[in-house]
Amino acid sequence: MMSERQSLESAIDTVRTLEAGINDNVELIELGEAEGDDEIVSEAEKALVELKGTAARMRVETLLSGEADANDCYVEVHSGAGGTESQDWAQMLFRMYTRWAERRGFKVETIEYSAGEEAGIKGATILVKGHNAYGWLKTESGVHRLVRISPYDSQARRHTSFSSVWVYPVIDDSIDIDVNESDVRIDTYRASGAGGQHVNTTDSAVRITHIPTGIVVQCQNERSQHKNRAQAWDMLRARLYELELQKREEAASAEAASKTEIGWGHQIRSYVLQPYQLVKDLRTQVESTSPSDVLDGALDPFMEASLAQRLGADKDENEE
Incomplete structure (x- = not known):
């Protein structure tokens, strides 16, 4: 209330x-x-x-009046094929969404962080807390493409890298999601990254796999395995709830297909740093000639256009 x-x-x-x-x-x-x-x-x-x-x-x-639009949300970033270059791109996206959230006055918590072998990240999950966090971020799910001269290429060649973003809402106690424990596999492992000696010497990190859907969630931000397990269960229920929300939307099948592969033909936005500078959303055609600003969190024009497009489609469908 x-x-x-x-x-x-x-x-x-x-x-x-x-x-x-x-x-x-x-x-x-x-x-x-x-x-x-x-x-x-x-x-x-x-x-x-x-x-x-x-x-x-x-x-x-x-217009953010969807069932879960007002909720906090999780944002997952995963690197695609391409080794160090792709992992560096995933870290750039991780920073971009963190900066966007901070600009809006939202609180950000790192839930899971898996560092790359040489640089960047293999994957990471943040929790964004703020009114309408999910409503604003929900259209960011998909594959993001980067074109640049790779700093990891000794011959200074241009590389194309892909990373995926997945956004799903935090659900509260008023929403009941029943998960059969026989349908999940729970693994514990040693956390990576910052956290001191305790994190690196105990199996405190938790990974839960929902076998029927293939959904995998991970949590390692707490020192206690018990707390990480509870957080991971919350994340799994949120993912399953988001899956149900998508099933109610006409675009669910297209969005699911866009996440099956992190590569060509599935991207929602391109970020070109060389030979010219341009960020272009492939769904709304919104562009920016200042990638540095976009990567520093200036995402509102892209989000507003995507939301308006989606809300317009929903309105047309309702009128029909």
Whole structure:
């Protein structure tokens, strides 16, 4: 109840702030024109343009009314074929989503982190906590393609690398997901990465495999195997719930197919650093000529376009 109240208060405050900003700047323009002060008019017009952008983002956010859109979410990143180059790309994506979440004021926790042999990561999972975290991130699931001059190639040749991203919502106690224990396999292993002597000398990390679906979840962020096991069970239930949500969507089959292989023909977005600089979403055709900004977390234009496209498709389907 408190969470819902805070969400409503925040939305109402944002609308009131927007209305006040519009009224104040319209009055400033009228005053500036009456007094012949072009500087006041110019500043007020710039402020109105910024408010227009804020209103556009608010419009998209008001449409985040899916069953789990308001929930926290897990973001998994996995490197594709390509060894060190692909693992470095996976780490770049891991950083990109972490920075995006921090820009929005969301909290980020690293749940699982598997370092690469030489550089980068084989895979990692973060928990993003914040209102509408899943709603914003859900369209990021898919394969991401990088083209650049590889820093790991002594001949400085251009390489193409692929990594996959998988987003699924955290579910609360009000959603009951029944998992038959005979359908899962639980493995324990020694965690890798930071954590000190204890992490590296005890089998505290936990991996759970759901045999019927092939879903695998891992957790190693806690020192206690018991806590990691509980977290992994929560992640598995969340993955199974997300699977059920996708089954209800018309695009479920296409999205599932896009995750069967991390490679050509399955990517949702391309990031080109050489021979030119361009980030292009292959679903919405939204582009950015500043990959450095995008990789530093400037993802909102891509997310907004993907959400608008999906919501538009849902609206058309409902009208039919």
